[in-house]
Amino acid sequence: MDFAASGRPKVVIVGGGFGGLTVAMKLAKADVDVTVLDRHNYHCFQPLLYQVATAELSPGDIAWPIRHVLRKQKNARVLLGKVTEIDVAARKVIADSVTLDYDELVLATGATHSYFGHDEWEKSAPGLKRVEDATIIRRRLLLAFERAELAQDDAERERLLTFAIVGAGPTGVELAGSIIEVARQVMPSEFRCIDARTTRVILIEAGPRVLPSFPPHLSDYTQKSLERMGVEVLTSTRVTNCDDEGVDLESGRLQAATVIWAAGVVASEAGQWIGAACDNAGRVVVNDDLSVPGHPEIFVIGDTASAKRPDGKPVPGIAPAAKQMGAHVADVIASRARGAVPPRAFRYRHQGDFATIGRRSAVMKMPYLEMSGLMAWLIWCVAHIYFLIGARHRLMVAFKWVWDFATFQRGARLITDQRDQL
Amino acid sequence: MDFAASGRPKVVIVGGGFGGLTVAMKLAKADVDVTVLDRHNYHCFQPLLYQVATAELSPGDIAWPIRHVLRKQKNARVLLGKVTEIDVAARKVIADSVTLDYDELVLATGATHSYFGHDEWEKSAPGLKRVEDATIIRRRLLLAFERAELAQDDAERERLLTFAIVGAGPTGVELAGSIIEVARQVMPSEFRCIDARTTRVILIEAGPRVLPSFPPHLSDYTQKSLERMGVEVLTSTRVTNCDDEGVDLESGRLQAATVIWAAGVVASEAGQWIGAACDNAGRVVVNDDLSVPGHPEIFVIGDTASAKRPDGKPVPGIAPAAKQMGAHVADVIASRARGAVPPRAFRYRHQGDFATIGRRSAVMKMPYLEMSGLMAWLIWCVAHIYFLIGARHRLMVAFKWVWDFATFQRGARLITDQRDQL
Missing domain, CATH: 3.50.50.100 (FAD/NAD(P)-binding domain)
Known part of the structure; x- marks a missing residue:
């Protein structure tokens, strides 16, 4: 394929979630070729997934094609495929659909639920x-x-x-x-x-x-x-x-x-692909620059990484943490590509915890601010609209929320695919 | 169940498409108990289905729960179930989920594609x-x-x-x-x-x-x-x-x-359920009041009925025809319920044919008006927004059309359920 024949360092990112997508976007100006490989064609905005499950939003409201997000970034391509194996020695990612050579590899494959x-x-x-x-x-x-x-x-x-x-x-x-x-x-x-x-x-x-x-x-x-x-x-x-x-x-x-x-969460199997040491939730124990011990060319971020905060507590498995890790790794890769000194160790900055309780209340805990009730809920709404990608999605979700708040309706109540019906 | 114990005539409508839904809604003031039985929980606005297939709209934009449409109509209930058999002699509809007695039965089960x-x-x-x-x-x-x-x-x-x-x-x-x-x-x-x-x-x-x-x-x-x-x-x-x-x-x-x-279309199997005479597309040949010969208590409407226009041409299998038939049958049933003389034979009024050709052109043929190009396309857009049920859907679809027209985007490009992937 023409794309990867430029001779520039090949960066392969597995997973188009918050972490992987952040790495790709932050490398827009770096002198590298970026390939994002995901088993789905879309990025899913997980914090609002519960609203799809409860028929408030449609899947299309909170998920959009990864290649659409990256369409203007000329040094990035997006491929659909499911990783089956990683050959660490030969530096190859082997998927069901394609085999990719890499110079630097980012594993951002998330987590799934665990049934203990x-x-x-x-x-x-x-x-x-x-x-x-x-x-x-x-x-x-x-x-x-x-x-x-x-x-x-x-x-x-x-x-x-x-x-x-x-x-x-x-x-x-x-x-x-x-x-x-x-x-x-x-x-x-x-x-x-x-x-x-x-x-x-x-x-x-x-x-x-x-x-x-x-x-x-x-x-x-x-x-x-x-x-x-x-x-x-x-x-x-x-x-x-x-x-x-x-x-x-x-x-x-x-x-x-x-x-x-x-209830429980377990990391993706990325640790097994590369034979790395994992903690008991299956997360890869990473160096303080988020690379894998013994493999400075492989990074693990997001819910698949076991990283520590300065105070020794684990970095939580939430979207802002994945984004921060992604930004850090992009910084390391970009620095290396231009021969500069890579940044120092990753430092997680906890921005806060947030949860909604129904349609008029939420609780919020930030470093210097706690809040509960209607005001917290309004901030939650604004924050989540803000973090959606693209004006179309922001307007659409905002419209549905306002409409359904006023009318007590739910907009996406379809029982499709009735394999297990009645 | 309490609902059907009123002693009023029991009207069972099989199918919540354009025809069946029209019958139900037009019976809102009649002194009957209406049950709509459908194998899906939603009414689908078929004329815009191609926009779901081509990733412009989400399924939730063009399909909404039948029970939501009828929520304010106290004499109507909606049940989910797939008909397996109709006992014409005992006047019973037998579904996988429920058995329903009827005094009057409306079959509005549509058509599917035929591969000849x-x-x-x-x-x-x-x-x-x-x-x-x-x-x-x-x-x-x-x-x-x-x-x-x-x-x-x-x-x-x-x-x-x-x-x-x-x-x-x-x-x-x-x-x-x-x-x-x-x-x-x-x-x-x-x-x-x-x-x-x-x-x-x-x-x-x-x-x-x-x-x-x-x-x-x-x-x-x-x-x-x-x-x-x-x-x-x-x-x-x-x-x-x-x-x-x-x-x-x-x-x-x-x-x-x-x-x-x-290419081809074949009627649903409703004709077989009641042992009625069908034409070669499987449609039930109906009397001029849309009842089934020998069964004044059973009506067949929409794509499942073989009805004729005054000039002998068949009534086409389109949404306006199904709605007109539904309105006629509701009229017959309501008249009978109040002991009045039922209306005369069903007369189909052809309102026209419409087709879009991409995002800026359409052709339109009405009895006294023909049109093609941008103007026809604008009329098509307005007409289809108008016929959507509910202000929420109208606003949403209109917003998506305007947005995507301006930006050349498509909003619902998700590959979900990848059973046949790669």
Whole structure:
């Protein structure tokens, strides 16, 4: 292919998420050839994935082609393919569709949900990491109400109208708040046989409080807000089994037709591709410049990297961290390409934690500022619109939010692909 | 279920398309209990389906839950289910999910594509009738470009960049125009290895001209417009075989990675459910009040009905015809319910034919007005926005059209569900 024949250093980036895309964009002016390889053709804005799962936004609102984002960057190309192997000695990335030589390699392949050794639970309790996950959850959520409307006996109807969410981090909290709103505000006028307001949403957390990464009083505020909305919050409660009928808790059985997994996270298998040392969540332990020990030409960033903050705490698996790592690695690569001294060690700057609790409240913890309630929610909305890529998406999502806020509607309530229907 | 225990006549409508939905809505004030049964939870605005297939709109823009449309109509309920059988003697509709008694039954189950006895072609040449069809075509369209970017030899690259559309009715014309625009206007800046402007789009029609239902000079105008845009139009050309590598024409072989079927149409199997006499396209031959001979309590409307115009010509299988039939049947049912004399025979009023040719031109044939070019296209846009249900969808689709018209973008270019990837 003509593209990579320039003789300039070849930078291959595996993964077009927040980390990988940042590396590519920050290398726009560097004298290198950039190839972004991803198994999907799109970049997904994960922080809003829960809104696709709960039928507020369409997949197209929060995901857009990687090659469209990079279309004006002449030193970058985008290829679709799934990595099968990396030949570290020969410096080759081998995918199902193509084999790529590299001079510098960036692995930014993210993380997926972990079932703590019980992968058989995934079928009954899908997690929420990819666009496909969101449409699977949306389908189950909507089908549960459809089936309840058709149900002939009370126990079955109750089971269908019970939603269990395992894990009360930001994703679990956001899902719980959003689902109870769908059930109480959107659905009631549309069903004739069931009373959708009787829907139960149960948020199950193994730890002692919701939002463990937040200060305790914000966890407390969040739990009280959720409970006021109608969510049942069970803390210090461990799930011992998931099946198609519900979940087993230490405290007993919970019959629930829809179970969503928002608990554990495990890194992608990138560490295995390169035979690197990983921590117990599968993340590659990196040097302080984010390169892999023994391989200065390979970098690992984002949710796949195990990096430390100056105070020894781990860098969290969130979008701003992935972007900061991406910017740092692009800086190292660009410096090397022009023969300059690479920057010093990566230093993570924690900008804060954020979680929404339904359609009018949020909690926010920044280094010098804490906030909860409506004001935090408004800041959350503005911040997330701001971070979307492209004016088209910003306008569209803003329009849908304003419209649906005013009308209590949900815009994307399609049950497509009914393989598991009725 | 409480809903149907009122003792009022039970009207069951199978199918929530244009016909079925019109019947339901027009019965809002009638003293009957209406049940709409559909195998999908949404009503699909089929005239814009080609824009989902070509990545302009998201499925959620043109499909919305039937129960949302009918939420304020207290005498109507909506159930999800697929009919397996109709017991005409016992007046029961038997679905996979529920069994419904009826006093009056309306079958409005539409049509699907017909391969003229070659159903094995469907796998290689999908048609465009349902939302799922549109996302299948979108996936193939986008994957063809992705694979071409990765292709190692010229013949394969050419095959991947060749799109064959079989059938030059409005759907075929609209697809051809839209695909050539994607290839020539959207894609070129985003690919580094291929020149997307070399894409071939070939529109194949067995008859002597495109848009056979239009006057010849508009067919001529359409063909010239398409050719100016770069589409190759082959009229009087029959397809003798479709496979995964391309199509066989009477005139020879055409290697094409993407083949789309826009040729034949066959009615749903509703005629078989009730053992009625059907024409050779599977449509039920109906009385002039649209009831089934021998069954005054069963009506068939829309693409599943074989009805005649006063001049003996068949009523066409288009949305306005389905709506008119639906309104007529609602009138008959409402009259019977209040003991009044039912209206006279159904009379179809043909409002016109419309087809777009890309993003700046259309042809329009109304009883006293013909038009082509930009003005016709603007009327087409306004008319289609108007016929969308709900202000939210109207604003959203209008916004996307204006935006993408100005920027030459496409908003919904996601390859989701990659079962057949690479």
